[in-house]
Amino acid sequence: MAPSGTLRVAVIGVGTMGARHVAVLQQLERTRLVAIADSDPVARGRSLAVAPGAREFADWRALLDQMGSSIDAVCVAAPSVCHAEIVIAALQVGLHVLVEKPIATTVSDALRMRAAARDAGRKLMVGHVERFNPAVARVRELVREGRVGRIFRAHATRVGPFPRRIQDTGVALDLASHDIDVMQYVLGEDLQQVFADGGTFVHERHEDLITCLLRFETGTLGLLDVNWLSPEKRRELVILGDAGMVRAEYLTQDVWFMESTEMPVTHPWEELALLRGDAEGSAMRFALRKVEPLRAELESFVDCVLNDLPEPIDAHEGVRALAVALAVRESVRSGRLIRLLEMPAPRRAGVASIS
Numbered sequence: 001m002a003p004s005g006t007l008r009v010a011v012i013g014v015g016t017m018g019a020r021h022v023a024v025l026q027q028l029e030r031t032r033l034v035a036i037a038d039s040d041p042v043a044r045g046r047s048l049a050v051a052p053g054a055r056e057f058a059d060w061r062a063l064l065d066q067m068g069s070s071i072d073a074v075c076v077a078a079p080s081v082c083h084a085e086i087v088i089a090a091l092q093v094g095l096h097v098l099v100e101k102p103i104a105t106t107v108s109d110a111l112r113m114r115a116a117a118r119d120a121g122r123k124l125m126v127g128h129v130e131r132f133n134p135a136v137a138r139v140r141e142l143v144r145e146g147r148v149g150r151i152f153r154a155h156a157t158r159v160g161p162f163p164r165r166i167q168d169t170g171v172a173l174d175l176a177s178h179d180i181d182v183m184q185y186v187l188g189e190d191l192q193q194v195f196a197d198g199g200t201f202v203h204e205r206h207e208d209l210i211t212c213l214l215r216f217e218t219g220t221l222g223l224l225d226v227n228w229l230s231p232e233k234r235r236e237l238v239i240l241g242d243a244g245m246v247r248a249e250y251l252t253q254d255v256w257f258m259e260s261t262e263m264p265v266t267h268p269w270e271e272l273a274l275l276r277g278d279a280e281g282s283a284m285r286f287a288l289r290k291v292e293p294l295r296a297e298l299e300s301f302v303d304c305v306l307n308d309l310p311e312p313i314d315a316h317e318g319v320r321a322l323a324v325a326l327a328v329r330e331s332v333r334s335g336r337l338i339r340l341l342e343m344p345a346p347r348r349a350g351v352a353s354i355s
Helices: 016-027 041-050 060-067 080-092 107-120 134-145 171-187 293-306 315-334
Strands: 007-012 031-037 055-057 073-076 096-100 124-127 151-159 191-199 209-216 221-227 234-241 244-249 254-259 273-275 283-286
Touching: 007 016, 007 060, 007 293, 016 031, 016 041, 016 073, 016 293, 031 041, 031 060, 041 055, 055 060, 060 080, 073 080, 073 293, 080 096, 080 107, 096 293, 107 124, 107 315, 124 293, 124 315, 134 171, 134 234, 134 244, 134 254, 151 171, 171 191, 171 209, 171 221, 171 234, 171 315, 191 221, 191 315, 209 315
Parallel strands: 007 031, 007 073, 031 055, 073 096, 096 124, 151 221
Antiparallel strands: 151 234, 191 209, 209 221, 234 244, 244 254, 254 283, 273 283
16 A cells, blocks of 8 residues: 555556656655556656656556556556547546546547546546646636736637657647637636638648637637647737736746736736836736646646545546537538537536545
8 A cells, every 4th residue: 555645656658748747756745656558668668767666567458457456546648549448447447547638539438538437436637737837827817807808819829840749639639629728717718619720731641730710608709820830839828808918928937918008007016027118008027936837737636636626627628628629620621610519517426535
């Protein structure tokens, strides 16, 4: 048995993202990494160099069969198409699960995963890591405080060079799912419809560039620009309202706020530097404490299991983000506007923490 207050964890899938999970888990005080699984011996070797005490498995099924009773939780960072099978099997042997986004590649699989977690009485958290970026948290605070006023538009940009590691999906699921989740989280409202265009230019099978127009339930507009074709990596969110505009840079974790020129300055925030232009409102830059989002995400998962707290990002939120991402992809394929069905959250059932 693990020491009291320690979570025994395995990682399934130790490619680029899974290897980051391994490295961070080794640093956390309340976790003990006990096993890894991946069919690639080179990937396993790299992870074992970081976590030499972990057992290695070439097959995740063998890991669950042999160690299911001696671990508490598993992080699933395998290819997205494998998520449903692995997650459901892990839940059925009594493990809590953190699964990388997207939760699955079909809504039906995602709903089966959500049901399996409920039936097993175990935690199922979805790894939308940008939720743990302090820049996103500050933008959400500004929106909720009314600093931006009535929201007109949210504009997300997530572009960069082609990642050779991604072969099983396109930018709709791999990139857009991040910003779909963040925009709904920051604005506190669901998306109602999407209209997207894009194409397959470099990737052999999947879309690698998408531009999308979104509409939220209150009428707020959204713009989404994602691709694997830009030589420069950019991760940015801009929220425009009648009181001003807020911009977040995910990579540097910086946030700027620019007031509307028609709104008087009535809030002298000590932490902000004011740079006034001739025809612009006051520009304010927030000084944020830098945080490693994946570490914060994993710490929150550990906390929710050990203290029996609700998942910070539960399966329902994962299903919701997936449904929109799939609608974006379908809009690209069909050239049609896609209206999304209302997706109310199910009643939460009690879940069990580790003893």
